[in-house]
Amino acid sequence: MSSIAPDASVGGERAPHVAPMPVAAIEGWFTLDPERPALLGTRCRQCGTVFFPRAEGFCRNPECRGREFEETELSRHGTVWSYTDAQYRPPPPYVAAEPFEPFAIAAVELDEEAMVVLGQVAKGFGVSDLSVGCRVELVLEPLYEVEGVPHLIWRWRPDRREPG
Amino acid sequence: MTGDVAVLGVGMHEWGKWGDNFSTYSVEAALMALDDAGVEWPEIQFVAGGETVRNGYPGYVAAATLSQALGWNGARVASCYAACASGATALEAARTRILAGLCDVALVVGGDTTPKGFLAPTGGERWDDPDWLRFRLVGATNPTYFALYARRRMDLYGATDAQFAQVKVKNSRHGLSNPNARYRKEVTVEEVLASPMVADPLHLLEICATSDGAAAVVLCSMEFAKKRSGARSPVRIRAISTVTPRFPNTVIEMPNFSTDSCATVGEPAFSFRDSIAIGAYEEAGADPVDLDLAEVYDLSSALELDWYENIGLCAPGEAEKLLADGTTTIGGRVPVNPSGGLACFGEAVPAQALAQVCEVTWQLQGRAEGRQVEGAKLGLTVNQGLFGHGSAVLLAR
Numbered sequence: 007m008s009s010i011a012p013d014a015s016v017g018g019e020r021a022p023h024v025a026p027m028p029v030a031a032i033e034g035w036f037t038l039d040p041e042r043p044a045l046l047g048t049r050c051r052q053c054g055t056v057f058f059p060r061a062e063g064f065c066r067n068p069e070c071r072g073r074e075f076e077e078t079e080l081s082r083h084g085t086v087w088s089y090t091d092a093q094y095r096p097p098p099p100y101v102a103a104e105p106f107e108p109f110a111i112a113a114v115e116l117d118e119e120a121m122v123v124l125g126q127v128a129k130g131f132g133v134s135d136l137s138v139g140c141r142v143e144l145v146l147e148p149l150y151e152v153e154g155v156p157h158l159i160w161r162w163r164p165d166r167r168e169p170g
Numbered sequence: 171m172t173g174d175v176a177v178l179g180v181g182m183h184e185w186g187k188w189g190d191n192f193s194t195y196s197v198e199a200a201l202m203a204l205d206d207a208g209v210e211w212p213e214i215q216f217v218a219g220g221e222t223v224r225n226g227y228p229g230y231v232a233a234a235t236l237s238q239a240l241g242w243n244g245a246r247v248a249s250c251y252a253a254c255a256s257g258a259t260a261l262e263a264a265r266t267r268i269l270a271g272l273c274d275v276a277l278v279v280g281g282d283t284t285p286k287g288f289l290a291p292t293g294g295e296r297w298d299d300p301d302w303l304r305f306r307l308v309g310a311t312n313p314t315y316f317a318l319y320a321r322r323r324m325d326l327y328g329a330t331d332a333q334f335a336q337v338k339v340k341n342s343r344h345g346l347s348n349p350n351a352r353y354r355k356e357v358t359v360e361e362v363l364a365s366p367m368v369a370d371p372l373h374l375l376e377i378c379a380t381s382d383g384a385a386a387v388v389l390c391s392m393e394f395a396k397k398r399s400g401a402r403s404p405v406r407i408r409a410i411s412t413v414t415p416r417f418p419n420t421v422i423e424m425p426n427f428s429t430d431s432c433a434t435v436g437e438p439a440f441s442f443r444d445s446i447a448i449g450a451y452e453e454a455g456a457d458p459v460d461l462d463l464a465e466v467y468d469l470s471s472a473l474e475l476d477w478y479e480n481i482g483l484c485a486p487g488e489a490e491k492l493l494a495d496g497t498t499t500i501g502g503r504v505p506v507n508p509s510g511g512l513a514c515f516g517e518a519v520p521a522q523a524l525a526q527v528c529e530v531t532w533q534l535q536g537r538a539e540g541r542q543v544e545g546a547k548l549g550l551t552v553n554q555g556l557f558g559h560g561s562a563v564l565l566a567r
Contacts, residue, residue, distance in 0.1 A: 031306075031307060032297065032303070032306075032307060053434055053435075054433075054434045055418075055430075055431055055433070055434045055435065056431045056433065057430075057431070058427070058428050059300075059427055059428070066417065066430070067417055067418075067434070067435055068417050069435070087318075087322070087422070088318040088319070088321045088322040088325070089318070089321055090314055090317035090318055090320075090321055090369045090370050090371075090372075091317075091369060091370045092309050092311065092314065092369060093366070093367050093368055093369065093370070094288075094368060096288065096305055096309035096310070096311050097287065097288050097290035097305065097311070098290065098293075098305070099291070099295070099302060099305050099306040100305045100306060100309040101306075102309075109309065111308060111309070111310060111314055111318075113318050113422050118433070119431045119433055120431050120432045120433040121420075121428055121429050121430065121431040121432070121433075122420070122422050122428060122429040123427060123428045124304070124308055124310060124422060124426075124427050124428065125308060126308055126309065133321075133370045137325055138321070138322060138325035138326060139325070149307070159307055159308075
């Protein structure tokens with residue numbers, strides 16, 4: 007938490023540092039709930055199939071002709087289907103911090119939706135913290151900053167309280 | 171029952187990294203294939219080209235670009251893009267036209283010039299393109315996906331990094347005397363494991379490079395082949411599989427963020443990758459036990475092991491055993507990647523599926539000097555292009 011002195015700007019002093027509000031790195035893919043963030047998918051009103059990233063317009067189940075979808079929050083927990091890391095800087099449009107820090111990536115099978123979703127692994131965790139089948143939880147962390155504004159992305163955080 | 175078509179001639183420009191115009195490679199490969207077939211360019215009635223997406227407009231209209239470079243001959247053209255599977259899609263266009271009786275002889279070609287480093291998406295800001303978004307939001311490169319499959323083999327089946335490295339060792343030996351291979355150097359398990367880690371558990375020497383190169387095939391009707399093939403009996407294409415996935419596709423694939431959900435509709439009987447070779451076997455009424463060799467898409471060392479299972483050489487989890495007991499080495503029961511595979515070639519995207527067909531053709535004709543699979547009668551090529559493109563070609567003599 008940043009504390010702001012009420013009179014900090016008085017007397018020609020420098021304006022106080024106010025942490026800018028973070029924004030989503032992509033609109034509409036996840037909620038910005040600070041406690042319980044969730045990926046946002048869509049559910050076909052006709053066959054009930056859930057899609058992420060969101061499907062709209064026409065259902066991707068070939069047996070279904072559904073055209074109406076409702077937004078739905080996906081499971082925040084899942085098990086790791088597989089995992090790896092990026093030891094080299096990915097090419098643009100990835101926005102890499104300087105100096106580049108390797109990061110881990112996991113493909114996670116969501117508890118409810120029976121689908122696997124890719125994502126980076128939370129900062130501070132690497133491949134040695136992961137195994138196929140281990141439990142993870144969805145969190146939001148800054149992916150990069152634009153003019154000081156953090157752009158948030160979903161990440162998978164290993165649940166260390168459970169055996170891997 | 172589908173009819174056969176004949177491979178009358180094949181040709182390749184060697185793989186490397188020179189940065190020349192892709193069309194110059196394609197012309198060389200095409201001329202070689204025409205000479206090999208004993209067919210003159212003006213006789214060609216149909217040209218199918220695998221497109222390249224990194225060489226501007228001429229790359230998008232690859233078949234026309236080649237036709238103009240060889241001198242317009244009035245042939246009909248089709249340019250096909252299916253990522254790594256482009257060559258098979260082009261081959262299928264030519265085969266279909268021949269089987270329909272619309273032409274007798276066709277030329278199929280793919281050539282590419284590739285940039286250095288990771289293959290990156292097209293430039294600009296494209297927030298509705300999953301191929302752009304996977305780099306932007308996750309930093310997921312192509313090796314990311316290869317590594318996910320590799321790690322899963324380790325955690326599920328107990329595969330080791332030394333076993334993965336052994337695939338590279340085998341392929342580096344296979345490709346040693348292949349004049350078209352870019353890398354002709356034997357490597358050891360130790361050298362593979364000492365190379366930099368790119369995407370855990372895959373090291374630099376286990377990941378396919380990007381290359382320049384071109385491959386071409388002259389395809390014709392069986393009747394045309396009878397008149398033209400002389401003493402050499404032509405290789406027959408018995409099946410081409412260009413299948414797409416079936417919903418729900420439950421294995422994460424480039425460039426996707428997710429699989430389909432199988433919560434409402436159950437999983438299909440076969441995974442997408444399994445269905446690619448099955449499509450070819452079913453079309454030809456063939457069985458994997460009859461295979462004498464296979465060229466599979468070893469985008470990574472570990473991925474070659476997945477393919478053993480996907481094309482029915484063994485059950486899931488048993489690929490490491492086939493590798494270790496020499497079954498898939500030249501001299502074994504069913505050598506895999508006798509050409510040296512992508513491990514020795516690197517990837518020239520629109521040419522690669524055709525390069526696989528060239529290799530199997532040479533093998534079936536006993537022309538694969540220094541890497542010959544003795545007595546080979548039936549060979550399979552298999553690969554997969556991103557965005558859901560299957561590619562398998564079954565060839566016989």
